[in-house]
Amino acid sequence: MELIFDKSDFDKAGLKLPSPDVPEAQPLDEVYLRLDNTGLPSVSEPEVVRHFTNLSRQNFSVDTHFYPLGSCTMKYNPRFTEKIASLESFASLHPLQPQLIKGGMLTQGAMQVIFSLEKLLSEITGMHSFTTQPMAGAHGELTGVMLIAAYHKSRGDKREYIIIPDSGHGTNPASAAIAGYKVKTIKSDSKGVMDMNEYRNAVDEHTAGVMLTCPNTLGIFNPHIKEITDFAHSHGALMYYDGANMNAIMGKARPGDLGFDIVHLNLHKTFSTPHGGGGPGAGPVGVKDFLSRFLPVSRIIMREDGSYALDYNRPDSIGYISPFYGNFGILLRAYAYILYMGKEGLIEASENAVLNANYLKYKLKDKFNIPFPEDTLHEFVISLKDYADSGVRANDFAKALIDVGFHPPTIYFPLNVKEAVMIEPTETESKETLDAFADAFTALADIADNRPEYFADCPTGSSVCRPDETAAVKNPNLRYKT
Amino acid sequence: MELIFDKSDFDKAGLKLPSPDVPEAQPLDEVYLRLDNTGLPSVSEPEVVRHFTNLSRQNFSVDTHFYPLGSCTMKYNPRFTEKIASLESFASLHPLQPQLIKGGMLTQGAMQVIFSLEKLLSEITGMHSFTTQPMAGAHGELTGVMLIAAYHKSRGDKREYIIIPDSGHGTNPASAAIAGYKVKTIKSDSKGVMDMNEYRNAVDEHTAGVMLTCPNTLGIFNPHIKEITDFAHSHGALMYYDGANMNAIMGKARPGDLGFDIVHLNLHKTFSTPHGGGGPGAGPVGVKDFLSRFLPVSRIIMREDGSYALDYNRPDSIGYISPFYGNFGILLRAYAYILYMGKEGLIEASENAVLNANYLKYKLKDKFNIPFPEDTLHEFVISLKDYADSGVRANDFAKALIDVGFHPPTIYFPLNVKEAVMIEPTETESKETLDAFADAFTALADIADNRPEYFADCPTGSSVCRPDETAAVKNPNLRYKT
Amino acid sequence: MSYFPNGSSSRSVMLEKIGIPDGSVEQLFKAIRPELRAQSFNLPEGKSEFEVEHYIRELGSKNVNNLTYFIGGGFYDHYIPAAVDSLVSRGEFFTAYTPYQPEASQGTLQAIYEFQSCICSITGMDVANASLYDGGTALYEAAMMSVRITKRNKIVMDGGVSPIYRKMIRSYTTNLDIGFSEVPVCHGQSDREELYKHIDDDTAAIILQNPNFFGAVDNHSDIVQKAHEHGALVISSVYPVSLGMLKTPADMDVDIVTGEGQSLGIPLSFGGPYLGFMACKQEYLRMMPGRICGSTLDIKNRTAYVLTMQTREQHIRREKATSNICSNQALCALRALIYMSLLGDKGLKQLAAQCRNKSEFAKQRLSEIKGVNVMDSSPTFNEFTIQLPVNANEVIGKMIERGIAAGFPLGRYYPHMEDYLLIAVTEKRTKHEIIRFADALEDVLWS
Amino acid sequence: MSYFPNGSSSRSVMLEKIGIPDGSVEQLFKAIRPELRAQSFNLPEGKSEFEVEHYIRELGSKNVNNLTYFIGGGFYDHYIPAAVDSLVSRGEFFTAYTPYQPEASQGTLQAIYEFQSCICSITGMDVANASLYDGGTALYEAAMMSVRITKRNKIVMDGGVSPIYRKMIRSYTTNLDIGFSEVPVCHGQSDREELYKHIDDDTAAIILQNPNFFGAVDNHSDIVQKAHEHGALVISSVYPVSLGMLKTPADMDVDIVTGEGQSLGIPLSFGGPYLGFMACKQEYLRMMPGRICGSTLDIKNRTAYVLTMQTREQHIRREKATSNICSNQALCALRALIYMSLLGDKGLKQLAAQCRNKSEFAKQRLSEIKGVNVMDSSPTFNEFTIQLPVNANEVIGKMIERGIAAGFPLGRYYPHMEDYLLIAVTEKRTKHEIIRFADALEDVLWS
Numbered sequence A, B: 001m002e003l004i005f006d007k008s009d010f011d012k013a014g015l016k017l018p019s020p021d022v023p024e025a026q027p028l029d030e031v032y033l034r035l036d037n038t039g040l041p042s043v044s045e046p047e048v049v050r051h052f053t054n055l056s057r058q059n060f061s062v063d064t065h066f067y068p069l070g071s072c073t074m075k076y077n078p079r080f081t082e083k084i085a086s087l088e089s090f091a092s093l094h095p096l097q098p099q100l101i102k103g104g105m106l107t108q109g110a111m112q113v114i115f116s117l118e119k120l121l122s123e124i125t126g127m128h129s130f131t132t133q134p135m136a137g138a139h140g141e142l143t144g145v146m147l148i149a150a151y152h153k154s155r156g157d158k159r160e161y162i163i164i165p166d167s168g169h170g171t172n173p174a175s176a177a178i179a180g181y182k183v184k185t186i187k188s189d190s191k192g193v194m195d196m197n198e199y200r201n202a203v204d205e206h207t208a209g210v211m212l213t214c215p216n217t218l219g220i221f222n223p224h225i226k227e228i229t230d231f232a233h234s235h236g237a238l239m240y241y242d243g244a245n246m247n248a249i250m251g252k253a254r255p256g257d258l259g260f261d262i263v264h265l266n267l268h269k270t271f272s273t274p275h276g277g278g279g280p281g282a283g284p285v286g287v288k289d290f291l292s293r294f295l296p297v298s299r300i301i302m303r304e305d306g307s308y309a310l311d312y313n314r315p316d317s318i319g320y321i322s323p324f325y326g327n328f329g330i331l332l333r334a335y336a337y338i339l340y341m342g343k344e345g346l347i348e349a350s351e352n353a354v355l356n357a358n359y360l361k362y363k364l365k366d367k368f369n370i371p372f373p374e375d376t377l378h379e380f381v382i383s384l385k386d387y388a389d390s391g392v393r394a395n396d397f398a399k400a401l402i403d404v405g406f407h408p409p410t411i412y413f414p415l416n417v418k419e420a421v422m423i424e425p426t427e428t429e430s431k432e433t434l435d436a437f438a439d440a441f442t443a444l445a446d447i448a449d450n451r452p453e454y455f456a457d458c459p460t461g462s463s464v465c466r467p468d469e470t471a472a473v474k475n476p477n478l479r480y481k482t
Numbered sequence C, D: 001m002s003y004f005p006n007g008s009s010s011r012s013v014m015l016e017k018i019g020i021p022d023g024s025v026e027q028l029f030k031a032i033r034p035e036l037r038a039q040s041f042n043l044p045e046g047k048s049e050f051e052v053e054h055y056i057r058e059l060g061s062k063n064v065n066n067l068t069y070f071i072g073g074g075f076y077d078h079y080i081p082a083a084v085d086s087l088v089s090r091g092e093f094f095t096a097y098t099p100y101q102p103e104a105s106q107g108t109l110q111a112i113y114e115f116q117s118c119i120c121s122i123t124g125m126d127v128a129n130a131s132l133y134d135g136g137t138a139l140y141e142a143a144m145m146s147v148r149i150t151k152r153n154k155i156v157m158d159g160g161v162s163p164i165y166r167k168m169i170r171s172y173t174t175n176l177d178i179g180f181s182e183v184p185v186c187h188g189q190s191d192r193e194e195l196y197k198h199i200d201d202d203t204a205a206i207i208l209q210n211p212n213f214f215g216a217v218d219n220h221s222d223i224v225q226k227a228h229e230h231g232a233l234v235i236s237s238v239y240p241v242s243l244g245m246l247k248t249p250a251d252m253d254v255d256i257v258t259g260e261g262q263s264l265g266i267p268l269s270f271g272g273p274y275l276g277f278m279a280c281k282q283e284y285l286r287m288m289p290g291r292i293c294g295s296t297l298d299i300k301n302r303t304a305y306v307l308t309m310q311t312r313e314q315h316i317r318r319e320k321a322t323s324n325i326c327s328n329q330a331l332c333a334l335r336a337l338i339y340m341s342l343l344g345d346k347g348l349k350q351l352a353a354q355c356r357n358k359s360e361f362a363k364q365r366l367s368e369i370k371g372v373n374v375m376d377s378s379p380t381f382n383e384f385t386i387q388l389p390v391n392a393n394e395v396i397g398k399m400i401e402r403g404i405a406a407g408f409p410l411g412r413y414y415p416h417m418e419d420y421l422l423i424a425v426t427e428k429r430t431k432h433e434i435i436r437f438a439d440a441l442e443d444v445l446w447s
């Protein structure tokens, strides 16, 4: 599609500003002034609306397509939580308003939302307190690693390593590294979980912490989980739980009970806030009691009279992670979602997510190689390496799926499965959709067997097909230029 | 696409109701009870959202496509008027609320909206007072004809006929007929306007009124308009102005000044309220002073203290046309639109609408037969009868346009042009769009000349192609059945 | 101006091409000779979106907002799920028009087909149309339809039919040769004896309403039978939510059903836009007004939806059409369809049950108040009448001060009922609110 | 449950197929042995949409709403055109995720490309990324980037940088081997003399802000030159609306620009979600954190947009990535893009002019109040500081009672400034509101 810039003409405008009601000010001295044009496209409102409406129509989305992107929990985003997030009494609230009158008396409602959400998330995960400041999962991880560091520092204990299994998400090692730690990667064993021998050998008094996803990115709930957390603790290391897969186990298991010290949740996964084309999400972090004093400021506390206050007086805190209280609009949606679902609703969400994944696995298991098929929960990973050997790669299957109206699953992740296809259907998809997907995917396997050349032009039905990514890197064209 | 009913399963539900907080009532006696199922589809919310999202994607619309449907003024619908119509202080207002405390003291804001809109519409059209009750153009026509009847009746003058030119919209004769009048149709002359001789012969003391569109459905402003209205008046007949084409002349001419006694406006055309896939619109009716006493009740009046009141005490009124004040949500949008545009904005709207239409006419005039090419304003009509003779009909052009991404113009209307294609681009389309449309339409003419068989399969890109309308009538399938 | 996509340079080029090189668009209007020009166009200057919004919000705050509604009268304060608003806000729906081109409108057309199906389902009738303006015009159209079908011109209206609708029908038919008789009802069911006096072999139709304006629930089967014996049709106006519980008009053998669809996901919005619906027996299909969508096959044998039976309509038949309707209330019908889809079969039943349970609870609480007389001559659904020891208007005013719209004063339409209130209770009214209502009423009456 | 599309019959079939014929989904969780089971899950019962909405509206009304805002501090009360909300509410946008599959995501990708273009345009910089969490983390990422680029580890922060952002940067880097110096500023421009004392050949970057936290407008060209002489980079945090008027960071030869994009069509929403943006010189492109979208050709030579330069990112490089960011603030970037598209070149300039005009008008009115001292040591854009004759907190409380959020009390971050207020004025503040503000302040101080 044409760029919005292509429609620009100098005296068009899409927005009328209020007519001036005050005198024009004395202009600034020229040294402070911009002398050129801003370069923004000058277009009318009808053009803006048609442009972005038609742009949107080039996307696959949960609203329009099955979107079984593994590890991402692309489930239905309720409409009423969108409405709630746009209520003016919250959406128009300035983040500095609580600071105008001591202790946040001007924003009791918003503070109660955060306070209550922290309590609910604590119960869901078995942790003792939560901070809502982190603005995404990775941001939560960074916060968590900073908490690990603060803890060891408070004990005068300088540690060097964070341990992460090879199936861990890329953000895990990246977060550990930017917080100042070295990373030790542990291989997976033949069952798809972290190799216990290698793990036991790796943990020592230099280990600051262990970051785990459980169920892991293969969908497998590690049966040794308690041994793992105990072993880390026995060496003074802390256990970090990457909660991206919490959608599998709500009400069934809680990281807190399993021995984890720090947890992040992805509200944009488990708690149905929209993914927004890449964000914003929210990645609140929960901790056990002994770590509470390190949590970021500000904290929202309840006074004896039941009112809420902002607490900045926390000398051991790791400081400011967000400018304020995190992605509040996302927190509000998640809070509404949890109230709506309730205890039973959340349990059923996990049950249906796991049932859907296991049903789809059943539908695909005869035709496809599922390297770690046992005891998977909300997702499972297929290996297409046999097809790849004959020239049809996971990426080819992905492109061909687009033509038949399915968003491809995650591919080439986790890294410990060759030609991985990671499928997470979620609980908000119907059996009919799963059947249709299984049939389509199986049909592609047949084509791969018989007509591997079929895939080269896929997808044929999209506005583009296999953009040249190498050229994109070699000759970067990253912005419109006149 | 599958029907929503096809996804139904008995224990699914898309909406949770509040948990019961009162005791269950004693059931009704069985004679009053429904014993079967309601037959509504039982589906979950995610399915509803995906179903209707994908349904919507099968539509062409102003937001997505150029939509030059002649006579319909398919212009851009502002987003902020949608927002305003959803403000709770209006959207949640019960229509009986003004009757709870005498004189509407509980709904002063809403009444002010209607009162102010009536004033603005009066000024725009040159009329003296307006009723906002009619819920669409045709409903306005019916109201207008009822006013004509009431007027003659009040004078003890029983008249029989309404005169309507053959280029008039189908609703004109239909409205006249259902209000109890006979219809006399006048042919158009070689210039595309009502034949003056025939008109003069038709008008007599049995003529109750004359219904005219001006500019008419060929886009032509009748130069004899004043003669026409004077002539009708000299025979005691009233002049009715079908305001569907008001978008052509805002600020340039006013039906009131031209001698019309009654006017309806289509707010969903001229005043940019959305067409909604067929409605709701609004068709307020304005009249000259001498007809005000006949307007429907209730009327909103201003008291001496500046407050607004509902007036029911109007003995000559034709009565209730709407249950309340008309399609209030549409009125509110139109009011906001007029305030936004202001005097200059409305004038420019008409100017740009006329410029766009004339530019497009210029782009097409060499290739196509435009039977009445002179002095057209906001729309113009092409005749494809030459192509029809060689087998490619207006309908074929329409279908082929869909394939190249344009909503077809109105076809086979007005009835006085063979194989008519009636094009109204509106002011909210860009030159680039008009150029693209002209090129595409011209290209189709070339194809019609050389490969007429091309059209038979058009459109190829839509989910359906040329549904069998005869079969639809012969074997009506009008609802889902299990 | 922000809504015009042609800048001055494009406009100049366009003007030049069409032979107006001096750039004056005025010349395009030369057919409007000076003496025909607008004699005034005295409108305010344009404002920004921010300013208009600000101004209209101020007007909004001049309405008394946040009243707890116990008023109905045919228009009800039901909860509208967010998904309804969200889906009808899709540009592809709300910025399209009547689906004249099926290939460019399958979305709208299939939705109409599904809407018709839902209306048939809840009413039990054979066929339904795509919508009419509102419940009142729908009832009027049904009356006209019965006149066309029976070729008779006498109509009997039950006094339980909404007084608003009765007035509308009278207005529309003033100049037509149609005779009306209205049979009074007083806060109870239809008065059979009186009704039957008016039914004869010239009767085109009896118009009934269930539940009627006073909330009374009825089984009209006997009236229908009587009407049919005389070759007359029966038209019934219904409240769609009640059909989750009440015997369907089809079960009573009613011929034409109409109703106001506002309760199905459409905001009260001070009276509109609302949704008239109509359903009838198969045999009357070709006499029905309004658009109808049908399912058929396309040239590749794919299911396709089209507007059908168009020879009934004004754009084909002009003065011989069954109705003059053109634009209807399509987007409201879409709202209703989405709402009914979300509710589903069980949901509609539960909703009806909640409405009635809460209404019965309210009845009970109110009946405990000294001097308040809850009318109980017939069963009710979610609306009922009470008699007060004083003029209802007085009470209403004092209740408004307490934030409660206590009911509709029946004296407004029934001069002998100055001390009666018509009270409606929907699923949105909590137990707490109902108790507060009763307490406040007691307070207003006795302290 | 309304969000699950499988009824009990489908679930039974599924369970049976996967070999759990007794219908107990529990068996799927057998890997979670009893001793690993949740020890508690004590949550409230689910509620209906209506009830949750009702409850949250009640919480909303516990906030003090409808204050007239004269507070900014980096977060501004600008008008958001309705088209922005409407377009980002399209399901195809908000229910998609990171555009990993370009063929299924050209909508999101092209929007990112256009967003990057707009950010480059307004800042004057060469390249921009797809978004970061917020202005504060963006500034922190820029600091880290400068350390990577220069392989130095000393950072100089100007005191005019938002104290919130300075605290954030300090938090994030506690465990890293980075030295900081902060150079105080007091309601004026950067203190060159002091700054230069801290710049040396170990300096990775100087971090500046324009306009700074006190609203002061500066031309940092000289500081940039000085930094570059020492091989240090300059990072500047900007307020995008001000770029409709102010000299661009590119014009000052700044190396990395970051900012908070909330002012571009994103609601204040009690602190988020907001929008961090970052732009830099071409030469630093490969050191930039965050997603980047590029334009390329597909196999049929059609223009196509893709995520590019991905070897910088965590999913490829893991612990060697330039940042750990994965989910970003895409939908907020889309908001900003739509907002900027609606504004256009002239619109941004007019908006900036209106903000400043109104701010200057406010300055003038406030300066007329006895005891109020408007700081004028440097020019300002739309925010400025005033000194009061009394403690600012007292005044603020009394102004709140009058419905006005009179400004931010600078004592909150600058202990020596207990009697200072930081006042912001946007295009939404009318002349009338400004006058009412000044009158109320006078009243509070002197009556």
Ligand SMILES: Cc1ncc(COP(=O)(O)O)c(C=O)c1O
Pocket (backbone or CB within 6 Å): A071, A072, A136, A137, A138, A139, A169, A171, A172, A213, A217, A242, A244, A245, A266, A281, A282, A283, D325, D326, D327
């Ligand atoms: C397992 C896992 N961990 C962490 C993350 C990072 O979360 P976010 O994208 O919210 O930063 C993801 C997200 O894709 C994930 O799947």
Ligand SMILES: Cc1ncc(COP(=O)(O)O)c(C=O)c1O
Pocket (backbone or CB within 6 Å): B071, B072, B136, B137, B138, B139, B169, B171, B172, B213, B217, B242, B244, B245, B266, B281, B282, B283, C325, C326, C327
């Ligand atoms: C010329 C003309 N008159 C009348 C009407 C009827 O208006 P409505 O559809 O609002 O009833 C139309 C609408 O199409 C029209 O174009």
